[in-house]
Amino acid sequence: MAKHDHPFWRKPKHHLDAEHTNDHVHWVELFYDLIHVVTIFMLGNYLSHHLDVHGFLVFTGLFLAVWYAWADNTIYNSVYVSTDILHRIGMALQIITVMIVAASIPAIGAGGWPFFALGYAMNRAITAAMWLRAAGVDPDHPDNAARAVARNFAILAAVFALSAILPRPLAYWVFGLGLLSVQLQYVLPRVGTFWNTRITPRLGHISERFALLILILIGEGFFKLVVTLSEKGIYKVSFGTLFNLAIGGISLFVMAWVYFDSAGNAKPKSDSKGQMLTYWFAHIVLMLCCVLMGVALAGEVYVGFLEPYPYDYAVIGCIGLVGFLGSLTIIQSVIVDRDLTRKYHTNRVRLFGIAVTLLTLLLVPYIPSIIGNLLWGTALFSQIAWPLYRAIREMSADDWDTAKPDRH
Known part of the structure; x- marks a missing residue:
């Protein structure tokens, strides 16, 4: 050489x-x-x-x-x-x-x-x-x-x-x-x-670099949860707080799941300036919202089952989830079509999540944190639950068709 x-x-x-x-x-x-x-x-x-x-x-x-x-x-x-x-x-x-x-x-x-x-x-x-x-x-x-x-x-x-x-x-x-x-x-x-x-950049390189930073931003949420709990003292908290901690960790994992199943590592459909700018600015909002949710989930450490979720944390958590789902919808509109995204991660699923999040924001000061977590979790977890349900139902239908005897 x-x-x-x-x-x-x-x-x-x-x-x-x-x-x-x-x-x-x-x-x-x-x-x-x-x-x-x-x-x-x-x-x-x-x-x-x-x-x-x-x-x-x-x-x-x-x-x-x-x-x-x-x-x-x-x-x-x-x-x-x-x-x-x-x-x-x-x-x-x-x-x-x-x-x-x-x-x-x-x-x-x-x-x-x-x-x-x-x-x-x-x-x-x-x-x-x-x-x-x-x-x-x-x-x-x-x-x-x-x-x-x-x-x-x-x-x-x-x-x-x-x-x-x-x-x-x-x-x-x-x-x-x-x-x-x-x-x-x-x-x-x-x-x-x-x-x-x-x-004009390499689209594949940009999409991979964005995906890597998304992982870092979401991963910061785990760091925030663990540090907050360690500062408070894990031996001082109730079982309800530890349960909330687990819910926070799973929620962060689900955020990554939703992003990578529907948009992660996907390139824009073309290098047209309009699509690239849409892809660019929507990712700015998406990444900002990932940080907001990571910070908001640290509030899980401050409550048990029955206390209301800290309202200031709840506000940024709800704003973050609405922005996350909204920007993800925009990104999906400009990326190369994926069968999984088009069939399962639909706009209806995103709108359902946004609606439930806004309802959570209205109710969270008046309800126990376990109910607030259930509502916010419904908004987020529905983003994988519905696609999984659709995929399993479709797979079952295919298996049933395959198992039918050939009468001809």
Whole structure:
């Protein structure tokens, strides 16, 4: 093998120009994804300690910031096949910036803000450097689309750095404007880089990367449940609390079950911009709602069978489930058709779950937690119970037809 063909030295290559590409996630990308475990945990902790409208809005803004940092890295790695040493060093430096961002979240409203903003600015600057390097790999044919993305992220890095030194709340508005610009630099008609065919990502790679992050986000819910119980003291709680803990764990498992049976790892039907943007934005909502439900299920540790479920936890849990089912319905409308999804995971099942969740939200302050869990659980578990029932009934009918004697 020639030196330049070894992954350690192979320069970035646009996937449209490469002779051989695959959609599988490289280990460096997976490691970057796993680093976000601590960030999501910190975000969940922040929301747990600020269960009011202001706290929810701050949490949502922070989640979007973290998600964009992850998603922009995903887009780059989907457009360019990069495995060489300089790329690995760049990814390692981005991991450091994510650590700074995560450590700043608990004190985001005080001394943590400058560190958060500067860490985020450095992350954006490294992203710009990656795109700029890819643009100049072939000096005879520079990639102007990549150069435009690099320029945009360099400007945004400066905006985020500026927000670190501005007085608040002006700093928050400047940072928020930068976050909005992250999306606008992709999607604005004519000037947005997303409309350039050179920025079209590998759909299979994007879908696999989304699926991996979904697992991480849902897995954070287990972490939250266990840590909450351990802090309270497992030896201090009643059997009812331990039963609630089990229900919370199973609910998280079912969330993953529903997603992967109906939409996980499925590519958009085409690379048309409308379908890709729908797929993109619906996944933002879906992932946000996964974190909301993970935090809400930690409320199981605070009650037994007869006390009402903590209302602040119940609110975000119900909002999360409605958003989860609604965004999943939208994703299903733009992905490649699956027999299982089309036949069993229907819109009627999703609407039933949403209706029961909204009923739960109305009743939960007035009913014991065991009844609230039963209602919320009905909304979620129906998403696998009905498809299973349909599948078993269909299989039984097929077996019955096969067993009939041939009278001819």
